[in-house]
Amino acid sequence: MAGTEDSPTGKHVAVFAFPFATHALALLRLVRRIAEASPATMFSFLSSEKSNLACFSGGRRDDGGTCPNLVAYDVWDGAPEGYVPSGRNPVEPVEIFLRAVPGNFESVLRAAERERGCNITCLLTDAFYWFGADMARERSVPWVPVWTAGPSALIAHMETDSIRQIFGTSGKMLDAIPGLSAMRMTDVPKEILDATTPFPTMLYRMGQVLPQATAVVSNSFEDIDPIVEGELHSKLRKFLDVGPFVLSPPPPLSDEHGCIPWLDKQETASVVYVSFGSMIRPPPHEITAIVNALDKAASPFLWSFRGDAQAELPREFLERRTRGKVVPWAPQLHVLGHRAVGAFVTHCGWNSVLESMIGGVPMVGRPFFGEQSMNARAVEDVWRIGVAVEGGAFTEEATADALERVLAGEEGKRMRERAGALKEMALKAVEPQGSSTRNFKALVEIVTG
């Protein structure tokens, strides 16, 4: 189709976001960069209304003057009128949404094409959206899926059939699967073994079609793990690490709860930062275990607490204001980059792992679901920049032991040195001559070329 007034080149990229957890924001961060690098190309960003409201400020559906070529469109979230989540099953809204795909995206995509007067020339999607392969083929445009989680899990999803075959019959390790030799059977996301519900079914289909993609983009950097990276390069037509996304550019500091001034008053590498990402709330007995372990360690702590801290944490604990600070949200990247932070108690969500590396901070890992166990295994055994909580859940003793190992002594010191080396690699990757910058240029070529 000929160029339009909006797009003199006639290029139009459709972006399909996954509107849960931190997925849409991570994808939008990347898309803004591409849109800035290619101002003559139109970008239509499709996500649910709730997700778009959270990602674009002031209820807008565009970026104002910053990225005038990027416009957001709302897709139906699949929920019937007046639906209120039961709260009993946190994945219920995801499952309802998955019943509406791909029809909800198709119809809005057609509307965006009409509105912008230009058919799409590329489809950039969250990697979860297996249907992107067919949609792009039908339209004869490139399909570029973006993977926002840890790289080992990407191999696991493509190798689901092999993993199911050997599960229970092979030893404890996954060394029969190329690229996954560092992983144990118990690290495999449970969705890989049970594909009866919509979310695991989606992951299975994704693993089957990813090798058809024009290029798969990852929120990681090339030097992070040569074995895993090598395998991904051999399995996919093109694999592009363009991360850490959060460094290009780093978000401005927004610190409404005063975390940074509080950290400024603490000693170097003394503070335990506790956070479990955007949605996880450990069960009450594990919260009690963390409280007791922090008391035992006698270290200052900063806890980004999802939920009602006043109701769920002991009053005496909350009152120890000089030694600890509990906040509903922290500027995590800046917190982990602060010299006072000595350890990060985390669920090992991929963004948290990357941000801990960028800060050079060792971790105490307690994975909860999805690929977090694989990330935790790599933290402990591949990069050796942290430990997983013994027994897989917080108990007072296991948490106190893990904190002691990470904060004190020779072992903790070596972890910090290794984390520092990874920090250098991550920073180097996003420099003007770095591998992630080079890959980003290749991505812009594919998407807008």
Ligand SMILES: O=c1ccn([C@@H]2O[C@H](COP(=O)(O)OP(=O)(O)O[C@H]3O[C@H](CO)[C@@H](O)[C@H](O)[C@H]3O)[C@@H](O)[C@H]2O)c(=O)[nH]1
């Ligand atoms: O007080 C807080 C708490 C969190 N964050 C940010 O929130 C993000 C959390 O991301 P992540 O660590 O990846 O956790 P989840 O939100 O739980 O991420 C989901 O998505 C990830 C990427 O696909 C997966 O790796 C995880 O398993 C999945 O739970 C990070 O950028 C943090 O910096 C803050 O800024 N302040």
